[in-house]
Amino acid sequence: MKNIVxxxxxxxxxxxxxxxxxxxxxxxxxxxxxxxxxxxxxxxxRQVDLGVDQTFRVGDVQLxxxxxxxxxxxxxxxxxxxIHAGWLKSPGSSAACLPNRVSVTIEGTGEQQEVDTVAx
Amino acid sequence: xxxxxxxxxxxxxxxxxxxxxxxxxxxxxxxxLVPLPIPGVKLGLANIVFMFIxxxxxxxxxxxxxxxxxxxxxxxxxxxxxxxxxxPGAILSILLMWVAMRFVPPLSLVGVSMACAxxxxxxxxxxxxxITGEVNLFYxxxxxxxxxxxxxxxTGIVAGATFGRAAGALRIKEQAPHxxxxxxxxxx
Numbered sequence: 001m002k003n004i005v006x007x008x009x010x011x012x013x014x015x016x017x018x019x020x021x022x023x024x025x026x027x028x029x030x031x032x033x034x035x036x037x038x039x040x041x042x043x044x045x046r047q048v049d050l051g052v053d054q055t056f057r058v059g060d061v062q063l064x065x066x067x068x069x070x071x072x073x074x075x076x077x078x079x080x081x082x083i084h085a086g087w088l089k090s091p092g093s094s095a096a097c098l099p100n101r102v103s104v105t106i107e108g109t110g111e112q113q114e115v116d117t118v119a120x
Numbered sequence: 121x122x123x124x125x126x127x128x129x130x131x132x133x134x135x136x137x138x139x140x141x142x143x144x145x146x147x148x149x150x151x152x153l154v155p156l157p158i159p160g161v162k163l164g165l166a167n168i169v170f171m172f173i174x175x176x177x178x179x180x181x182x183x184x185x186x187x188x189x190x191x192x193x194x195x196x197x198x199x200x201x202x203x204x205x206x207x208p209g210a211i212l213s214i215l216l217m218w219v220a221m222r223f224v225p226p227l228s229l230v231g232v233s234m235a236c237a238x239x240x241x242x243x244x245x246x247x248x249x250x251i252t253g254e255v256n257l258f259y260x261x262x263x264x265x266x267x268x269x270x271x272x273x274x275t276g277i278v279a280g281a282t283f284g285r286a287a288g289a290l291r292i293k294e295q296a297p298h299x300x301x302x303x304x305x306x307x308x
Binding site: 004005006007008009012013016017019020021023024027 | 227231234262268277
């Protein structure tokens, strides 16, 4: 029993590690898998993949996706509450521009929901 | 080892059952000693015993001992629900080990236990997805593939290093340890 490890074992080990590494890289490359759901008047108008950086308009507000997070960056509303809500990243968090009736909610992994901001 | 129910065979299997229980206690102590950031990661030391039974005894013996082990472990630690959860996993992993030993002859004990650990981890993820309905848990599967490869090779190396001696200590005449025979034939 001098040769506990055989060639086939080493090949299997390398294959498994490679498969795992490839899978992890692919999955993380596709962003966190989270999706931002944009609603106007409570109706879903757009679903945005947070893995793709972009800027887009919904009515009179402008939203930006960057580094897996989304934020209101421009709006014609008086208080700019939506812009002050900042960047949304974790599943479950949301922000809204009430005058324009636009809301954004992050949905997705749901694996680790955490409270990141508390509205006051 | 002629008769299926010789006193020696029953006594030996009983001792192996006790060893597998001790190994799972040792494993839980190791887990408390070295807390890992990933939940559900275990070395699977008890699998060494089941591999041993598969090599020197038979598939039915291994299955019986495995079910008894999960039952006793449930009595010692958790409860009946733990038995219901872990018994299918134990049976599945032993069947996988048997298939790997039987039909993938180039693999040694190391490869067999690696394949078994990975398959067991993947099955665990599938069950978790079924129970929680959270498809994103599949992401975790890739982490568990790597974990299974590492933990499986560790237990496999321990198995390969100890089986000959353990068989000698238990006075087991090698019945049909094809996985060891082909090793000697192929590698030397």
